[in-house]
Amino acid sequence: MAFMKSKRLQALPPYLFIEIDKKKRALLAAGQDVINLGVGDPDRPTHRFIIDAMAKAIYDPKNHRYPFDEGVPAFRHAAADFMRRRFQVQVDPDHQLIATIGSKDGIAHLPLAVINPGAVVLVPEPGYPVYTSGATFAGGRIHRMPLREQNDFLPDLDAIPEVVRRQARLIWLNYPNNPTAATAPLTFYERAVAMARRYGWVIAHDLAYGEVYFEQAPHSILEVPGAAEVAVEFHSLSKSFNMTGWRLGWAVGNPAILAALAQVKGNVDSGQFNAIQVAGAMALAHYDHPEVKGQMAIYRQRRDVLHDGLTALGWSFRKPTAGFFCWVNTPHSLPSLPLCARLLEEAHVVTVPGAGFGPAGEGYLRIALTVEETRIREAVERMGRLKL
Ligand SMILES: Cc1ncc(COP(=O)(O)O)c(C=O)c1O
Incomplete structure (x- = not known):
């Protein structure tokens, strides 16, 4: 019997990142130094x-x-x-x-x-x-x-x-x-x-x-x-x-x-x-415990490093006041999916294309602040080497 997924599952929007995911896995398997600015998962341990x-x-x-x-x-x-x-x-x-x-x-x-x-x-x-x-x-x-x-x-x-x-x-x-x-x-x-x-x-x-x-x-x-x-x-x-x-x-x-x-x-x-x-x-x-509040200073610092770095490259985005994502305008209004693919292939930097969140997200990349500041600096440096 040929298995058919339920109509409910078939009704979900298509997953747009198959090719990008494949490429990311291939780079990691090849031992490349990939900087992952894609995931919304805190990098620091539980307090x-x-x-x-x-x-x-x-x-x-x-x-x-x-x-x-x-x-x-x-x-x-x-x-x-x-x-x-x-x-x-x-x-x-x-x-x-x-x-x-x-x-x-x-x-x-x-x-x-x-x-x-x-x-x-x-x-x-x-x-x-x-x-x-x-x-x-x-x-x-x-x-x-x-x-x-x-x-x-x-x-x-x-x-x-x-x-x-x-x-x-x-x-x-x-x-x-x-x-x-x-x-x-x-x-x-x-x-x-x-x-x-x-x-x-x-x-x-x-x-x-x-x-x-x-x-x-x-x-x-x-x-x-x-x-x-x-x-x-x-x-x-x-x-x-x-x-x-x-x-x-x-x-x-x-x-x-x-x-x-x-x-x-x-x-x-x-x-x-x-x-x-x-x-x-x-x-x-203890939501106001110094360790918990200290985490916010870390994200703020990372946000500022990313903002200063990308601004120097001519990119732009509104500095977020909360959350750990930056919603970055694609330079020259480039379409987000191919830009994201190039960042991965040529700079080994993972970002999320705005178009993946639906047509209203086109023209943006989502960049997460969930890696150490030194890695954000390194990612920006690599992104700066791309001819866009
Ligand atoms: C906007 C938003 N809501 C909810 C969640 C779900 O998080 P959790 O189930 O870990 O509370 C996420 C996770 O990424 C999220 O981005």
Whole structure:
């Protein structure tokens, strides 16, 4: 029997990087010195005080059993406490907050909990691909909201046609943004909440990069009065605490939406290992620990090195104030995919072409600040040798 992938999988957007991935693997296999500025994965280890908490938790037999459905109480309480200290947002840890297996789990599963097949899901473009895949798996129809530089990479909500607004059930927002690195002012969230109330949308705000910032601290959408009536927000320990491999996050906001998400998760997974949640509680209790805050100074320094280096080459980009990506204009408006291929082949530098995030991402490269400063300098030097 010839195997056919499900229609759901076939409906996902095509993967554009096959050739680039092949080339990267070939260079690595040949022992070439490849500088990878492509991945959004912190290069530094998880902070020691979190590993110590995990080491202790792992010996406690009560952590060896199936996790609680909504998450270990200590973790939920620590997350609620974090929401209060960091954003001055009060939430009930028993009804307004559930643990997730990284934020990706919650992001991928939310559409199954809140939309019916055929409903429109509003998705930013460029954007994190899981908004589209989760909505597609749930039978949603995607309406893309372009993020343009002239609009500070915020979606123009007024430009969404009336008929689409009426068919939409769910809108995805993500600030600090991947890949554009933009942040959003509170006034933008106020507009989004007002529109969601008017049209009956669920707002899902992805705040996975909320604790990676160099200037003003990013907002939670829940700072907007009444936002919890329409919104849920996804948080993650991955980027903030160098914990991508641990897989821990939480969703917070509207209790009915969270109960529906917990019901979906109750049918597909059994939550994250309790010991990891206990260590996560320790991380959140010390989100302002000098080791955690010190990480921000490292990214800031790397950002400045990249900005100074590329500016000297005549390239340009808005200096990000949060997140660890730079959304760099391609020089001479070159198309991003062939430029990215040349950077890989001729400079052995990996970047991500903006077009990979959809047509609205064309004209940009995403460059991650997840390698040491010396490697960023080296990458810029190599890029400078290319005749573009
Ligand atoms: C915008 C955005 N949201 C969510 C995630 C998921 O991260 P995690 O599942 O590790 O929390 C990522 C990961 O790269 C991301 O870039």
